[in-house]
Amino acid sequence: MTPERAAALVGRWVRFYTRDLPTPIAERRIAELDADLHDHLAHERATGTGDSRIALGVLSRMLRGLPADYSWRSHLFQIHLPENVMKKQKTAYRSAVVVALFAALTLLWGLGAVGLIGVEGDRADLMYLGVLAVGVVGTLAARFRPAGMSRALLATAAATAVVAVIAFALGKHHSPATSVLELLGLNAFFTTLFAASAYLFHQATPHPTHP
Incomplete structure (x- = not known):
């Protein structure tokens, strides 16, 4: 798997868990993660890291970040509840x-x-x-x-x-x-x-x- 495909998978996950949020909030979250992924790939390539290792690193970050994503989403719902x-x-x-x-x-x-x-x-x-x-x-x-x-x-x-x-x-x-x-x-x-x-x-x- 290439780093770009791994990044695309992360992007689909972000779009999935923000799908039913208010549009401005979802778009801001997606933009933040896209920018972070872009910087991460650029940094890893600049330091000479191989594509396979970069892709694994991206997927590892996504898996380790699942609890934080859930917590962020739950907290946001609680804030916006009447x-x-x-x-x-x-x-x-x-x-x-x-x-x-x-x-x-x-x-x-x-x-x-x-x-x-x-x-x-x-x-x-x-x-x-x-x-x-x-x-x-x-x-x-x-x-x-x-x-x-x-x-x-x-x-x-x-x-x-x-x-x-x-x-x-x-x-x-x-x-x-x-x-x-x-x-x-x-x-x-x-x-x-x-x-x-x-x-x-x-x-x-x-x-x-x-x-």
Whole structure:
């Protein structure tokens, strides 16, 4: 790959992540990156760097800059959001946190108090600790950002549904302490709560505003 083709790829990426921004802001960002790439190529060639190495350097800079590009874009959306939209997003975020905590604490209480699958103390209940682990790991990976939190809670809801499938596969619905309706109802309850939290986090995520 030539340096020019690598630079063109970077240019397409910049145009992609600025596509729905106000035109003056997008054009300024594109111009800044084009000028930076032009200077970078000229400097590398002046110092005798080979074309292949220059191209790899350009692509490496693009990959290393992806987090910064995302941060810049998210910050810009937040700045240009109307005040009423920001308030709605803050309310949605707080509601999502409340729902997620309620679901997690209720799940822990159920595990500690009476158990959820089979007779009390059934080891199958340990699967729910895996569900909570999905939520915790997802939350840490998301760094509490709403878009990432939405994905984390959606994964937690999916994990809860998987527990129900495994429980049925293990025949736990035949236990005298757990009926089919109880198993379905409990898992549907927690799945719905985690999914509702995911939806609220999605509502709290800043979205592009068109000029």
